[in-house]
Amino acid sequence: MKDHDTVPYHLPALPAEEAIARAQSLRDRLKERRSCRYFSDQPVPREVIEAAIEAAGTAPNGANHQPWHFAVVTSPEKKRAIRLAAEEEEKRFYGEDGDKPKASDEWLDALSDLGTDADKPFLETAPYLIVVFAQRKGGIEEDGKTQNYYVNESVGIACGMLIAALHEGGCSTLTHTPSPMGFLREACERPEWEKPLMIVVAGRPSADATVPAHALKKKPLSQIASWL
Ligand code: IYR
DSSP states (O other): OOOOOOOOOOOOOOOHHHHHHHHHHHHHHHHTOOBOOOBOOOOOOHHHHHHHHHHHTTSOOGGGOOOEEEEEEOOHHHHHHHHHHHHHHHHHHHTTTSSOOSSOHHHHHHHTTTTOOSOOTHHHHSSEEEEEEEESBOTTTTOSOSBOOSHHHHHHHHHHHHHHHHHHTTOEEEEEOOSSOTHHHHHTTOOTTEEEEEEEEEEOBOTTOOOOGGGGOOOOHHHHOOOO
């Protein structure tokens, strides 16, 4: 390695049995996570959201530029504006505006198991809309000029960690990606070098919430992993 400033790194060793038990227990908790489309308006402590965002902010990323911003929308007026704008886009996607759908027949067919349509009431009901922005430029100082690297990969990993931490804090989530999402930059008052990547809807599921049975079909380890 070339000469650079360092600090010691220690990760306490675990007995194999404990390491296995801890990894399996986290797996089992993450297995309970579902993408939820039915939220109640029940409040969730702000500290849960703050801690989850801090957890997301520890994600590995390009050159440690940490190219993310999490705009937490709680105001009913802003949530309503985002819902209306998102539903406009979704109506075009699903062809609910009377025109030919923007989505291909194959895509609409793939979504049929999920039952989704252009109606997105959860964008107003859920207490938090965490709008995740990817900073194409800015560096660690957020100067808007310095080039950032592996932005999509970095922010994608951060979103995974955000969702895992929210789940751990008793929140249901939905990763929502209206397309196109340009309207979110203006709604969240973010600069032009930031690109909205997704909305992470967070809150408690409604009492009558359901999830599509299709979502329970998970590929087994033997299919998702190979050992070489
Ligand atoms: N953004 C649309 C469509 C959609 C697309 C995929 I791929 C999904 O997994 C779910 C939905 C919507 O939110 O309805």
